[in-house]
Amino acid sequence: MLTNKQIGFIGGGAMAEALIRGILHAGLVMPSQIAVNDVSTERLGYLRGTFTVSTTLDSQEIARQSDILFLTVKPQVINGVIDTIAPVVAKTTVVVSVAAGVTIAAFQGKMPGVPIIRVMPNTPVAVGEGMSAMALGKYATTAVSEPVAEVFASVGKVVTVNEDTMDAVTGLSGSGPAYAFVLIDALTDAGVRVGFSRQTAVLLAAQTLMGAAKMVLETGEHPAKLRDMVTSPGGTAITGVHVLEQNGVRAALIDAVVAATNRSREMGRR
Template sequence: MLKNKKIGFIGSGAMAEALIDGILKANLVTPSQIIVNDISQNRLDHMTGKFGVLTTLSIKDTVKAADILFLTVKPQIINGVLDAIAPLLSPTTLVVSIAAGITIGILESKLVRIPIVRVMPNTPVAVGEGMSVLALGHYAGEENGELVLTIFSSVGRAIIMDENAMDAVTGLSGSGPGYVFVLIDALTDAGVRVGLSRQNSLVMAAQTLLGAAKMVLETGEHPAKLRDMVTSPGGTAIAGIHVLEQKGVRAALIDAVQAATKRSQEMGKKSHG
C-alpha cells in the first residue's frame, strides 16, 4: 500500500517522531522513503541519527518529494505553513493535518481541491498505544482514508468519523490521558496511604489500569460485565465500588469529558474568528 510512496513531515516534534517510529517499526516504508522538514537543524540531526530518514531545511524540497505530506506543526503557525505549501502542492498529494482545532474548512480554504485528512491523535502514540480519529476532507477518497488509517494503526488504534464529532473526540480521547494520569496518581497515593511503597504502588496502579483496559478491548465484553466478575458478594471490590459511586466518580468523569468538549468548541470558534 505504501511501497512506492514518499512520506513528508513538516515539523519534527514529538508527534512526528512517534509516527515515524511506528511507521518504521511496522515496516510500512523504509527510512529513505521519509523526508522531514524543520527550522531547527538540531532536530533534523536528531531525526537522522535516530531513524536514518532524509531531512531538509527546505519546505519546498519536502513538498515536492512527498506523496503524503504530514503537517505536524503547532496550530499557531499552521496558517503560515499552509501559505508556504499551497503553491507547491501537486493535486494528487495527500495532506494529513494533526493541528488541533484546525478544521477541514480552514485547510481547504487554503489548499484548494487537495485531498485532506484531519487527524486527532492522543499522546500515547508515543508508546504505540495511541487513539487516533480521522476525518476525511471533500477531495479525500476511501483509498486516502485507508492509507492514513494504516499509518496511524501502527501507533495504536485508529477509526474514521465525521468531522463534526471532533470536539467530542477531543473531550474523550484527546484529553483522556490527562484524566487517566490523575486516576493513576490518586491510586498511587491510596496505595501509600494503606502502607505500600510509592514505587510499588505506582507500578500496581498503572499496570492495573493497563490490564483492565486491555480486557475491555480484547474480550469485547461490556465493562459492567467485567466489573461484575470482580465483585463477589460482600467482598472487597464491591465495598470500594460503593464508595466510588457514593463520591460521584462516574458523574465527575462524564462532567470532565463534557467540559473538555465544550472548551474545544469554544477554541474552534476562536480560531474561525
C-alpha cells in the same frame, strides 16, 4: 499500501517522531521514503541520526516530493505553513493535519482539490498505544485514507469519524490520558496510604489500569459486565465501587469530558 510512497513531515517534534518510529517498526516503508522538515537544525540532526531519514529546512521541498504529507506542527503556526506550501502541493498529494482545532475547510480553501485528512491522535502514540480519530475531507476517498489509517494503526488504534465530532474526540480520547494519569496518581497515593512504597504503588496502579483496558479491548465485553465479574457479593471490590459511586466519580468523569469538549469548541471559534 505504502509501497513506493514518499512520506513527508513538516514539523519534527514528538508527534512526528512517534509516527516515524511506528512506521519503521511496522515495516510500512524504508527510511529512504521518509523526509522531515523542521526549523531546528538540531532536531533534524537528531531525527536523521536516529532513523536515517532525510531532512531539510525547506518546507516547500518536502511538500513537492511527498505523496503523503503530515503537518505535525502546533496550531498557532499552521496558517503560515499552509500559506507556504499551498502553491506547490499537487492534487495527488494527501495532506494530513494533526493541528487541533484547525478545520478541513481552512485547508481546502487554500488547497482546492487536494485530499485533506484531519486527525486527532493522543499522546500515548509515543509508546505505540495511541488512539487516533480521522475525519476525511471532500476529496479523501477510502483509497486515499487507508494508507493514512495504516500509519496511525502502527502507533495504536484508529477510527474514522465525522469532522463535527472532533471536539468530542478531543474531550474524550485527546484529553483522556490526563484523566487516566489523575486516576493512576490517586491510586498510587492510596497505595502509599495503605502501606506500599510509592514505586510499588505506582506499578500496581498503572499495570492494573492497563490490564483492565486490555481486557475491554480484547474481550469485546461491556465494561459493566467485566466489572460484575470482579465484584463478588459482599466482597472488597463492590465495597470500593460503592464508595466511588457515593463520591460521584462516574459523574465527575462524564462532566470532565463534556467540559473539555465545550472548551475545544470555544478554542476552535477563535
